[in-house]
Amino acid sequence: MTIPGTSRAIGGGIAVFIALVIISGCFVTVGPGQRGVLMTWGAVEPGVLDPGLHLKIPAVQTVARMDVQVQNSQDAETAASLDLQDVTTTVATNWHILPADAEWVYQHIGNETALVNKIIKPAISNSVKAVTAHYNAEDLITHRDQVRAQIEAQIMAELKPFRLVVDSVNITDFHFSSQFAQAIEQKQVAQQRAQQAQYELQKAKVVADQRIVEANAQAQAQKLLQQTITPEIIQQQAVAKWDGHLPEVIGSSGVLPMLGNLSAGRENRRSGE
Known part of the structure; x- marks a missing residue:
């Protein structure tokens, strides 16, 4: 036996459920970064639906959401x-x-x-x-x-x-391809070796140029030295460095050659006076 109140409650619940389904079918939500494409019986309607809540006819219209983000x-x-x-x-x-x-x-x-x-x-x-x-x-x-x-x-x-x-x-x-990659690697190695050889060649040339400059400078210095130093200057430098002691071994003439030369130089200067 069915209770009348219970039947009415069940019937009311079903009616509310159907109403909610129909109402919910009347709305569609388009999310951020999306645009909605409205279709009526499958045919695309002009324009787009912006993000937000929109109305549509249930079972007649549908909405396709398109992502417009990057x-x-x-x-x-x-x-x-x-x-x-x-x-x-x-x-x-x-x-x-x-x-x-x-x-x-x-x-x-x-x-x-x-x-x-x-x-x-x-x-x-x-x-x-x-x-x-x-x-x-x-x-x-x-x-x-x-x-x-x-x-x-x-x-x-x-x-x-x-x-x-x-x-x-x-x-x-x-x-x-592996063959081409290997060829590129070999080419790079060859280029690096060539660059290293060029560097070594330039370095050797710089060293050689430096030695030439040094040799020229030394030769020029020797030349100038020969032009400026006279026998008298050499004797004066020797006398300045002499400590006043005669060596144990002397020449056959009985005097040191240099002292003899100095003595001769003194005699020449006296006779000139």
Whole structure:
């Protein structure tokens, strides 16, 4: 036997639940960094829903949320360089959807997953291949900033028609074949050895030049010394250094030759007087 009050309570609860479901279906929330795309019976309505609470018709209208914040796509693309070397370039691309064009992007391309697979990745691949083909493999390393700027410009040009903005492009890595990497290493070693040999040669030349300068200076000093020192000056220097003691061994003439010369010099000066 059913209690009338209980039946009414159950019926009232069901009615409230249905009402809540219907009411909740009338509202949709778009979060920060998102834009809502309103669809009626699956057809995209013009315009976008900004962040906040919005009304919609339950079971008739739905809302797709599109992320308009900066997103990152990183891909490793293998391409042939100008000298026909296989180069794998890892590129990280930061991009975002123009908020006002979220409805157009969803209608013509789809959600973010479809956008990455259909548009972003092919654009990165095409750009890397196009730019890499204009450089020798080794030049990709030495002109890294220039290569990055050209890849970025190429990606921007390819994504602009799809209402996408490229915030930045970075090359995170270049990968070459093991044979080419070994050849580059050997070349660098050879260059370092050549630079060291050139340094040693320059150092030896400087030392040789210094020795030549020193030899010339010594020769010039000897020449000047010979021109300025006379026999009389030599004798005067010898007398100045003599301590007044005669050596034990003297010459056959009975006097030291130098003293004899000095005596002769004195006699000559006396006769002149």
